[in-house]
Amino acid sequence: MNNTQPLAQIQRPIMLAGAGKMGGAMLSGWLARGLEPRGVSVIEPDPSDDIRALVTKGVRLNPSPGETGNVATLVVALKPQMFREAGAGLKAFAGPSTLVVSIMAGTPIAAIEQVCGGAVVRAMPNTPAAIGRGITVAVAATNVSGSQREVADALLRATGSVEWIDDEQLMDAVTAVSGSGPAYVFLLAEELARAGVAAGLPAGLAEKLARETVAGSGELLHRSQSPAATLRQNVTSPGGTTAAALGVLMGPDGLQQIMMRAVAAATRRSRELAK
Structure with a gap:
């Protein structure tokens, strides 16, 4: 996708659920590429010192649904086992038109739709994302609009290159080749x-x-x-x-x-x- 939307122009608010190594790398990439910190919220029960430091720049840490309302984009970077336990709490942040971008391994679009709702993009990045040299493969649900796909592409491209596929069944092999x-x-x-x-x-x-x-x-x-x-x-x-x-x-x-x-x-x- 060559017409990637500039991060500074992406509709906000954006919420990142899970700011571990991969989620934190994505957040750093977004901010480095011009995303306004005040438009970003992070849900992370055990934030690192680096994540806490971003609060001084305007990033919101662990806000309530009442503070944010429905977010424009929800990026889910939780571990799959954590999603089963904590995922239901994310639904309060997502409305029917919210773009939900998941980078969780082995978690299909249908499961994410059931828990969070919204328009889901499932993606699989890999650890070189931490240095901006990752490769991510993404697949979109049928209700994801063209503009939402551009937003997802821009957010994912902040940590490396992105490839899009149409068949979700290929994601297991993608995980095996590039994710692992x-x-x-x-x-x-x-x-x-x-x-x-x-x-x-x-x-x-x-x-x-x-x-x-x-x-x-x-x-x-x-x-x-x-x-x-x-x-x-x-x-x-x-x-x-x-x-x-x-x-x-x-x-x-x-x-x-x-x-x-x-x-x-x-x-x-x-x-x-x-x-």
Whole structure:
């Protein structure tokens, strides 16, 4: 979506329910991109010092429904298990025309509609959102208007890029690939360092080499227009050291099969959370 609405022009008030790591990252992104703090309210029973500091800039913390009335947009960044307990309290803030943007894993549009009402956009960001390099996939309910979709896109784009899909059923696989995906990359760095130690490197050096290699390779992938397969082939000389390693990683019981099983397991768990 190229016609993203500027955050400064978005209708207020906006309420953020849940200001943990992901919710807090979104809030910081909104304010950094021009959203007026006085138009934002936060529901967070255990606010961090950073969130408390925003109160001095005008952000409202834990207001009552009487103080805010129906909000224009309600962003739900609660953990799914918390939503089951605390979600009903959010309904007092949402009217029929409220845009409800959920970033909760495994929580379908129908469940959010039942608890909060409003026009629901379900989204799945990932943890690189904390540094503005996240990727979010979103799907809108049928009653979400074009202008509401633009608002959701602008709010989600504050922490990285956004992709929209039409089939909500794909969200479980999205969760498994990009939502959980950063953990797979961190595990790669962890195990690469461990293998370096096993090969004789000092632990500190092995960790630095693994960390910088994974981070640098990710940045190269980000900046390059070439497919990942092409970048891999560019590093691999026939009969060389990389080819020897890839012979293991791309073997019958190698990374492809492991990743297929891992993503399938995460997809199944996402579907289970929706029940």
